[in-house]
Amino acid sequence: MLEFSDHAHLRMRQRGIRPAEVQFVIENGTETAHGFLLSEHDFEKIEAEAKHQIDLAQRLRGVFVPVSGKIVKTVFKSSRKQQRRFL
Structure with missing residues (x-):
């Protein structure tokens, strides 16, 4: 954990950081x-990196990965009905 000097605290408050x-x-x-x-x-x-994460999330939106323990059983693009049921 970082420690801040009194001067750093003062400057951070003044600068909104x-x-x-x-x-x-x-x-x-x-x-x-x-x-x-x-x-x-x-x-x-x-x-x-953020744009890559957004693109990846958009591509994988709705994908469901059922697991049992540490075993991935299958992978599929779920329907809205399935998504509601899973949640």
Whole structure:
């Protein structure tokens, strides 16, 4: 867990930046000699990954995977009626 100095807390409040957002920059940004920067390149990479996730979710929307223990029994595109029944 990150610890913040009093100065960092003050600046975060003034700038409207939350601790979770600082963590996001550290996890997804580029490490520099003095800290972390969420660069334009980092943003483009995150954006491309998000678009890929959205495309994948759209393609797989409605797919049902029945499992028993750790065994996948089958895979199929479920109907709306089946989806209501599963949920």
